[in-house]
Amino acid sequence: MPTEDDFRMNRVSQAEDNLRMKINNEYVQFVQERLHRKRMLRRELAGIAIVGVMLGVLVWCGLAFGLFNN
Structure with a gap:
């Protein structure tokens, strides 16, 4: 038959769990x-990188168009 200490230890064990x-x-x-x-x-950094690449391409295209148009 379980004693009071057994019940107490069981409660402590359940509390720890x-x-x-x-x-x-x-x-x-x-x-x-x-x-x-x-x-x-x-995702944010990838979006910023994509926008940066697109802006870079636009700038280079603008420079190339400006140089070859003269």
């Missing part, structure tokens, strides 16, 4: 948010 699960869930959420921020930053 619950705390571990809570910490693990918070860590998983933190990592997911961090990955999401990284992906969004990469």
Whole structure:
């Protein structure tokens, strides 16, 4: 027959398990948010790079057109 100490230890064990699960869930959420921020930053940087390349092409075309038009 279980004693009072057994019940107490079981409650402590359950509390520890619950705390571990809570910490693990918070860590998983933190990592997911961090990955999401990284992906969004990469998309923004890719967009900036594409716009930069397009502007560079326009400038070079403008220079070439100006030089060959004289």
